[in-house]
Amino acid sequence: MSDIPADAVRLAQAAPTAHRVRGYWSAVWNRLRYDYVTLLFLALIVLIVLSAIFAPYLAPLDPNKSSMASRLKPILYKSFILGTDEQGRDILSRLIWGGRTSLLMGIAPVFVATIVGGFFGVLAGYAGGKLNSAIMRTMDVFFAFPSVLLAVAISGSLGSGLINQMITLTIVLIPPICRVAETATTQVRTMDFIDAARASGASTASILVRHVLVNVLSPVFVYSSTLVSASILLASGLSFLGLGVSPPTPDWGLMLSTLRQSIYVQPLVCALPGVTILVTSIAFNLVSDGLRQAMDVKA
Amino acid sequence: MSLQPSERHLQAVKPGHPHDRGGKAQPMLIVENLKKYFPIHGGLLNRKVAEVKAVDDVSFSVLKGETLGIVGESGCGKSTLARLLMHLLPRDKGTLIFDGDPVDEPRGMSLRDLRRNLQMVFQDSYSSLNPRLPIEDSIAYGPSVHGMSRAKARAKARELLEKVGLRPDLFAGRYPHELSGGQKQRVNIARALALDPRMLILDEAVSALDKSVEAQVLNLLGYLKRHFNLTYMFISHDLHVVRYISDRVLVMYLGQVVEIGPVEDIYTQPKHPYTMALLASRLEIDPDQRIDTPPIVGDPPNPINPPSGCRFRTRCPLAEPICAERTPTLGTGAFAASDHRAACHVTNPVAGHSFAGRSLQSIAPSEMPARFAESA
Numbered sequence: 001m002s003d004i005p006a007d008a009v010r011l012a013q014a015a016p017t018a019h020r021v022r023g024y025w026s027a028v029w030n031r032l033r034y035d036y037v038t039l040l041f042l043a044l045i046v047l048i049v050l051s052a053i054f055a056p057y058l059a060p061l062d063p064n065k066s067s068m069a070s071r072l073k074p075i076l077y078k079s080f081i082l083g084t085d086e087q088g089r090d091i092l093s094r095l096i097w098g099g100r101t102s103l104l105m106g107i108a109p110v111f112v113a114t115i116v117g118g119f120f121g122v123l124a125g126y127a128g129g130k131l132n133s134a135i136m137r138t139m140d141v142f143f144a145f146p147s148v149l150l151a152v153a154i155s156g157s158l159g160s161g162l163i164n165q166m167i168t169l170t171i172v173l174i175p176p177i178c179r180v181a182e183t184a185t186t187q188v189r190t191m192d193f194i195d196a197a198r199a200s201g202a203s204t205a206s207i208l209v210r211h212v213l214v215n216v217l218s219p220v221f222v223y224s225s226t227l228v229s230a231s232i233l234l235a236s237g238l239s240f241l242g243l244g245v246s247p248p249t250p251d252w253g254l255m256l257s258t259l260r261q262s263i264y265v266q267p268l269v270c271a272l273p274g275v276t277i278l279v280t281s282i283a284f285n286l287v288s289d290g291l292r293q294a295m296d297v298k299a
Numbered sequence: 300m301s302l303q304p305s306e307r308h309l310q311a312v313k314p315g316h317p318h319d320r321g322g323k324a325q326p327m328l329i330v331e332n333l334k335k336y337f338p339i340h341g342g343l344l345n346r347k348v349a350e351v352k353a354v355d356d357v358s359f360s361v362l363k364g365e366t367l368g369i370v371g372e373s374g375c376g377k378s379t380l381a382r383l384l385m386h387l388l389p390r391d392k393g394t395l396i397f398d399g400d401p402v403d404e405p406r407g408m409s410l411r412d413l414r415r416n417l418q419m420v421f422q423d424s425y426s427s428l429n430p431r432l433p434i435e436d437s438i439a440y441g442p443s444v445h446g447m448s449r450a451k452a453r454a455k456a457r458e459l460l461e462k463v464g465l466r467p468d469l470f471a472g473r474y475p476h477e478l479s480g481g482q483k484q485r486v487n488i489a490r491a492l493a494l495d496p497r498m499l500i501l502d503e504a505v506s507a508l509d510k511s512v513e514a515q516v517l518n519l520l521g522y523l524k525r526h527f528n529l530t531y532m533f534i535s536h537d538l539h540v541v542r543y544i545s546d547r548v549l550v551m552y553l554g555q556v557v558e559i560g561p562v563e564d565i566y567t568q569p570k571h572p573y574t575m576a577l578l579a580s581r582l583e584i585d586p587d588q589r590i591d592t593p594p595i596v597g598d599p600p601n602p603i604n605p606p607s608g609c610r611f612r613t614r615c616p617l618a619e620p621i622c623a624e625r626t627p628t629l630g631t632g633a634f635a636a637s638d639h640r641a642a643c644h645v646t647n648p649v650a651g652h653s654f655a656g657r658s659l660q661s662i663a664p665s666e667m668p669a670r671f672a673e674s675a
Contacts, residue, residue, distance in 0.1 A: 192422075192426045193427050193437070195382075196419070196421060196487075196490065199419050200440065200493075200494060201410070201494075202441075202444040214432070
């Protein structure tokens with residue numbers, strides 16, 4: 001009885017208010033719930049994504065049906081709610097259909113690049129030494145070029161087309177994600193809890209999954225989400241330059257490119273694809289910003 | 300007052316340990332000629348240009364059931380020593396014998412077995428807990444790595460939380476950032492105990508805590524030691540704390556052991572001039588007793604290129620030419636509990652030092668070589 005430390009007894013008698021046990025993700029959601037700006041733009045993204053998915057049902061007209069009689073008509077001209085382009089095609093329908101390629105360009109390359117870049121980043125960060133140098137110096141070669149130039153160069157050598165454009169974007173996005181993953185891993189690796197896990201006899205694989213990855217995941221996830229808008233912009237830029245999808249396919253960047261020549265005839269209509277790109281990328285940026293704040297659980 | 304459900308868990312267990320192999324007299328841990336040099340790379344081709352002699356030929360033993368305190372200045376190799384013993388760093392040379400079994404050698408004890416028996420509590424309670432894991436999972440991680448089922452490991456974690464004075468129903472699901480420094484260190488102790496180790500290395504385990512919490516954790520450590528029949532290796536730069544908790548003390552200077560012995564012998568009759576200076580640097584409780592002049596001057600020499608012979612001679616008030624020529628040793632043979640040894644020529648009657656054979660306490664400042672006389 002006297003062997004028991006006094007404070008253990010005191011703590012054992014502490015007021016029995018049960019502590020609410022909750023996970024990391026519910027803590028994140030708890031914070032996000034009151035961040036109305038993020039929620040608003042999250043809703044906007046959901047809306048854009050849904051409209052792209054249900055394009056066949058939502059688009060009022062055929063996006064590829066041209067009409068010589070109704071070229072470059074203004075907003076609210078007859079049944080063309082947002083006017084027509086230089087071939088007389090309905091802008092609204094083309095914007096809704098174009099969301100498919102543009103969002104695909106925004107999300108798919110970032111997704112693949114996060115997996116590949118994250119893998120190499122964690123590997124480099126955890127292994128350290130020569131392997132780290134080998135991986136990170138290779139990434140630095142890609143870093144040396146401005147991303148647009150790099151994208152143009154890769155795209156130029158691969159040729160245009162949907163798949164090639166996605167490959168290009170993925171390659172451009174891997175190095176920055178890899179760098180973020182490497183930095184986060186290097187930081188975690190020096191923490192004592194990694195040593196404590198090693199001291200308990202855990203295997204490297206188990207340490208990587210249970211201790212490294214969980215701590216690297218959220219910074220990488222947040223960073224990747226900021227890249228979605230960059231990827232959309234880059235894809236639009238490539239399409240604009242004629243290195244992306246080929247003409248009849250509706251695509252925001254391509255629309256901006258072809259409507260550019262008619263800017264003095266219908267300035268408002270010509271600006272619409274640009275506005276769409278702007279709003280979408282701002283939405284992605286604000287949401288990722290909100291996510292960063294919500295996921296930044298102080299340790 | 301009844302002690303509610305925790306009482307059952309807080310009863311002390313019988314002396315002796317079910318995993319004991321070597322018997323009472325066999326030291327828990329014998330360290331022989333342990334060496335760790337860190338290479339320094341530089342130059343055009345990134346070649347090795349020098350070595351930091353962090354731990355240089357260290358031998359000692361930790362007896363069963365004792366608390367061995369390890370003291371020394373910052374950078375003397377205390378933490379490197381702890382990491383070498385835990386095999387978190389590869390050693391360059393040296394043997395470890397845990398309860399009679401050589402570690403990591405054919406026919407000896409495997410690293411995995413060593414880690415079950417020897418665990419460590421880290422100094423930084425913040426960085427030693429995974430911020431993404433509830434503390435219950437942090438504690439349960441070790442046992443589950445060693446094949447315990449998830450449910451059993453969790454039950455064990457909760458039991459240990461209770462033992463370190465944290466109510467499981469309140470704390471088990473919390474994340475590290477929801478705990479105070481003292482609570483985190485209790486969790487770290489629980490985590491170290493999760494594998495039922497026989498020996499704990501406490502590397503500055505209470506140094507980062509404020510004084511009142513430090514006292515609580517020290518008392519907790521004392522209780523856990525009796526309860527689980529543990530052996531402690533307690534590393535600290537706080538001489539008062541080491542005196543309070545230790546049975547024996549080992550003093551390190553620049554990667555080497557300079558003195559080892561029973562705690563009261565070391566604190567009242569130090570045999571090595573460095574130990575004497577270290578003890579003199581303690582702050583007295585009574586302000587009138589405090590000293591203004593530092594007992595030793597200057598920084599420790601660079602461990603890349605330590606002085607020849609005795610490494611303390613550049614700061615030692617008793618240094619003589621013999622100290623530069625010959626390296627004093629701690630002597631050979633097994634360490635007994637009552638052994639008090641110092642690696643100093645003064646303690647050796649035949650070493651040729653002019654003070655040889657005299658106790659440090661009997662040497663008056665006026666007798667010391669001139670250059671140190673006024674500072675001493």
